[in-house]
Amino acid sequence: MAKKSLGNIRRSFAPWTDPAAKPLVTFERVTKRFGAVSAVEDLSLAIHAGEFFALLGPSGCGKTTLMRMLAGFETPDSGRILLDGVDLAGIPPHRRPTNMMFQSYALFPHMSVEANIAFGLRQEGMAKADIAARVAEMLALARLEGFAKRRPDQLSGGQRQRVALARALAKRPKVLLLDEPLGALDRKLREETQYELMDLQSELGMTFLMVTHDQDEAMVMADRIAVMERGRIAQVAPPEEIYEKPASRYVAEFVGDINIFEGAIAAIAGDIITVESPVCGTILLDEEDVSLPAGARVFVAVRPEKIVISHDEPALSANKVSGEVWDIGYLGDYTMVQVKIGGEGGPLIKVALANHARRAERPIAWEDQVWLSWEIEAGILLGGEA
Amino acid sequence: MNARHKLRRLAVLAPPMLWLGLFFFVPFLVVLRISLSDSAPAIPPYAPHWPGLGEIGTFIRALDIENYITLLSDDLYLGAYLSSLRIAATATLLTLLLGFPLAYAMTRAPKVWQPALLVLVILPFWTSFLIRVYAWMAILRPEGVLDQVLGQLGITSAPLNLLNTEAAVLIGIVYSYLPFMVLPVYASLERIDPALTEAAADLGATPLKRFFLITVPLAMPGIMAGAFLVLIPAIGEFVIPDLLGGSDTLMIGKVLWTEFFANRDWPLASAVAIVMLLILVGPLLLFQRLADTGRRA
């Protein structure tokens, strides 16, 4: 198989950048309230055929409600949901060309693995021989060949997950919905399954919509991620962009670790922005198309792994600050160092040190006086709104 | 919510709602009405006062509360209500004192034994109530099983003559209603996380304190449910006082039965029922709230 070229295909796959491309799923100004609580608020979103799309957010942000509206289990209070150009309003769940893999898997406990997978096909009235063929195909796909006659309670967690997946795929839905698909698996199995799901999606060329609260899961698997915040979309972008260019402080803090400095814009010279921060003095950033005026209150965000730590003062005019090592957390692949700026009561800055070598030449120790610095490109400018 | 969905819900809701409305709720309106009628020596033995639409006024005027006046003025009825309450309350307390240790011991039994123990406690409840009361007649009667056993053991020399006493009625109620106490108490005891009492022990509470400060408060919903399940029906119990009680054991269920079947005074029997309902309305509402929240949680 041409697995190697898959990466290239994926890299060039970006239908959302083409204004002429017709999306497969469109949410148009959708609102859903439960009593006084609004779960989804005036939300618009387009998902393209063949995409692996992730809805990412904390619990209660409305991501599951959004997916359940597409499946037909919740009805929007206003707005439209289109699938392949067809308005889904009024179409009950059992007539929608979407299938869902439930968070709890929802395997029918009184049916065998085989009967579970065949359930959806039987509802279509498919011929017996065709059902048998499709079930066999799905069992092979999910590596469950020997387990056709087993009941769900006789399977391991990972096997149950694969049955749920096979059952949802059996009808070849236009969109496969995955509700926290890896949530019930232990960590090791979760990592393996991530890549299996990605390969499966590429091979089948299907559209996957996944709901997750786990940023790593979304980052690894998805072509694009929609980060949700209290019923609204905070940002839709590919994983790299979400991480490197978060659109707001919320996104920056939700995805990965980050240090945030408050400050005000002192000068704008082309792409180079100068920010004066009370904590770490002058900060220089390289940022295009800044619409903020000089004097505006802003936040500058810097990822911990982009900060360099040293005992000697670096020869830089800006983007540096000194402090005392407050805490060192060894995490195996890297070490997280927290540096206190300005003594007792001052803010902490996180620095991630990759553990390239088994032993560093001159290790950082508790209570060391150190200098932190970063490149102009490392800083991210975020609007000043709370 | 679309029309088909609504129709489907209606199809589910309507049959039980209509059935219970017609055969449970409406009958009480009939009882209420007849309790306000005059008794008459006929069949049916009351002078009916069904109102036509035009005769509402006549109907209202014809209603009278003489049955209720009789109830209040005759010591027999007042005494029967009071002694019903007293006997039922005493029996409820005794059932709790017997049922709680049993339920507690069940939760402390090895896990593999618990389903079997549960079945053993439920089993008598499935066998005929009448038969179980009858069994006690054989035990309690003079020269019956109890007297013989106690006599053989030399504990008593003369018959106890327990049958046809209030004590026999209490035994009968406790015996018949014990599963109704044990099951809810067991259910709530079983839900208690064992880590809670362990935590209390870890924090220095003695076994007795752990029991009264942790276990009992957390078992309260079960205890309350069990108490209502015993108390409310026991107040109106008929079979037990009739078979095990004596002529001096007054209970309102028996009075109602006698008024109805022996004296054939239907209006008075209805008034007895209405007053009993009024007494039960508070506990009933409490029980209903308890049951509803319990089942939804």
Add this chain to the structure above:
Amino acid sequence: MKRFRFPHFLALILGLAFLYIPILVLIVYSFNASRLVTVWGGFSLRWYAALFNNQPLMDAAWLSLRIALVSASVATLLGTLAALALARFGRFTGRTWLAGMIAAPLVMPEVIIGLALLLLFVGLEAGRGFWTIAIAHVTLSTCFATVVIQSRLVTFDRSLEEAAEDLGAPPWRAFLAITLPIIAPAIAAAWMLAFTLSLDDLVLASFASGPGATTLPMRLYSAVRLGVTPEVNAASTILIALVALIVVSASLMVKKNLLDTRR
């Protein structure tokens, strides 16, 4: 593995002894050759023979059985519907009414329900007999059936039904193919409870029956009132054995379900 501790073991033994000794006494005396309770006249089956030759008692048993079959079936159907409404419909208008009409008969003294139903039947000028007794029993048993089925439904994972609908089954088919088979043990338990309630009821039947319709408990009651009769002992023993057989086999069948509902 946790073991029995002595005080708990003692409480269990005493409690179970209290529950079972009266029943055992009854069973033992049903095999007593003597008519007198106080005297053991040796082992005999004569009261069983007498029982089966007692035509009125046999007729009453047959009537009770038929009423129990009919009323248990109707009550289970109504109870399933009521349980569905209470467990699934959220806060609909009339919920309080339905919940109230389900909870009240569970504890309400039977003399009140019996009297009320009789007065209704008289008011409707309905001929009293088989059907009025059956209606009375359905009314009471529906409430018990509802409680049993509802407690199973609240723990039922709704996503199973959603999964079925998601895979193309219309709601009614999702209910029949998924929900019904899974809650079937609870429905069976509800039916058996309704059946034994009907078979056992004296008070409601006494009010609701008319001339010529005498159920088994009514016969037993009048026999008991006259004093201890060994035939009643024999009848009771048969009934107890029957119920024990059904309950024990059912509980073996339902055990898993029982454990599920308690979770």
